[in-house]
Amino acid sequence: MIRTPLTRWFDLTTPIIGAPMAGVAGGALARAVSLGGGLGMIGVSGTATAGFVTEQCAIAAESELPFGVGLMVWVLDDRPDLLEATIAAAPSLVSVSFGNPAPYVGPLHDAGIAVAAQVNTTDDIRRAEEAAVDVIVVQGTEAGGHTGRRAMLPLLQEAVTLTDRPVVAAGGIATGRGMAGALVAGAAGVWIGTPLLSSPEALNSPAARARVRAAGGDGTVLTRAFDVAQRLAWPERWPGRALANEFSRTWHGREEDLSHDLISSRRVAEALRTGDLEHAPVYAGESVGLLVTERSATDVVRELDAEAEKALRAAARLVGS
Numbered sequence: 078m079i080r081t082p083l084t085r086w087f088d089l090t091t092p093i094i095g096a097p098m099a100g101v102a103g104g105a106l107a108r109a110v111s112l113g114g115g116l117g118m119i120g121v122s123g124t125a126t127a128g129f130v131t132e133q134c135a136i137a138a139e140s141e142l143p144f145g146v147g148l149m150v151w152v153l154d155d156r157p158d159l160l161e162a163t164i165a166a167a168p169s170l171v172s173v174s175f176g177n178p179a180p181y182v183g184p185l186h187d188a189g190i191a192v193a194a195q196v197n198t199t200d201d202i203r204r205a206e207e208a209a210v211d212v213i214v215v216q217g218t219e220a221g222g223h224t225g226r227r228a229m230l231p232l233l234q235e236a237v238t239l240t241d242r243p244v245v246a247a248g249g250i251a252t253g254r255g256m257a258g259a260l261v262a263g264a265a266g267v268w269i270g271t272p273l274l275s276s277p278e279a280l281n282s283p284a285a286r287a288r289v290r291a292a293g294g295d296g297t298v299l300t301r302a303f304d305v306a307q308r309l310a311w312p313e314r315w316p317g318r319a320l321a322n323e324f325s326r327t328w329h330g331r332e333e334d335l336s337h338d339l340i341s342s343r344r345v346a347e348a349l350r351t352g353d354l355e356h357a358p359v360y361a362g363e364s365v366g367l368l369v370t371e372r373s374a375t376d377v378v379r380e381l382d383a384e385a386e387k388a389l390r391a392a393a394r395l396v397g398s
Contacts, residue, residue: 079386082243083266087143087169090114091382094245095374096270097147097172098222098360104136105278106374111142113378116170118145123152123309127162134166143169150176151312164188172214175223175315179208195247197225202239213240214268217248218299221271221362223315224248230262237263251364253384260385261392271362276374286371288354292320294366302328303358305335306345318362323355
């Protein structure tokens with residue numbers, strides 16, 4: 078069994094956290110990750126209701142195992158109801174990311190809830206420390222969804238020298254070997270999203286799951302085009318990594334023109350409604366080429382853990398006596 082500060086803190090059997098992917102990670106996916114021995118997370122988008130949070134947390138809580146909720150700072154500033162519903166659901170962990178977490182750490186701590194924050198720069202790490210965040214999630218640009226522009230491994234190595242808090246590695250990890258590498262580099266755990274995109278417990282559609290299984294690692298794009306088209310208030314410093322499609326090939330790099338193109342905005346809105354994957358975003362990371370089968374998130378977590386333990390034992394043999 079792999080034991081780290083993360084597994085001891087949350088009483089996990091493996092140091093794996095399921096990323097809180099909005100629109101994908103609901104209560105069923107979180108529950109499946111927790112049943113695998115990790116800590117499942119529920120993703121809350123800017124359009125979610127407090128009722129959604131309550132409903133999905135109830136599903137995750139059915140496992141009677143630790144679970145978490147992922148919130149976005151730029152959303153919370155105008156939606157205190159989402160924080161209130163999250164606190165009422167009493168998850169073990171809440172991630173507060175994409176902005177300054179400081180205003181939200183106190184209320185969560187007062188409720189006995191641990192707080193994580195995703196970081197994309199060294200300044201983010203320092204800000205998370207000053208805010209008394211408990212777990213720091215180093216998210217590399219390899220990750221799917223909204224992310225920064227620094228690679229995970231260099232930032233991870235900096236993070237473990239800048240903080241004594243548990244550091245979790247996010248971005249590009251989709252095999253046991255990759256997980257073992259992050260742990261050897263100093264991470265207390267890994268935060269996985271892309272490996273769960275083809276799990277039947279996810280909220281995404283069967284067509285989207287098939288799309289990610291057919292994609293290759295070279296087929297993603299880091300772009301703001303989808304956010305601009307949807308008129309979302311995502312801060313510019315966090316573009317989104319998605320599978321390249323007809324829409325991104327047309328508009329990536331032309332976001333200023335896109336901001337004035339109402340027809341294209343309507344096309345994305347319609348694509349999201351109808352499931353047109355050539356114009357709607359399918360967020361996925363650079364490890365998507367390793368995702369080739371549909372598997373339960375429980376099995377994904379268990380297999381990653383077993384492969385990582387095997388890789389760590391093999392790595393120990395590299396050191397001679």
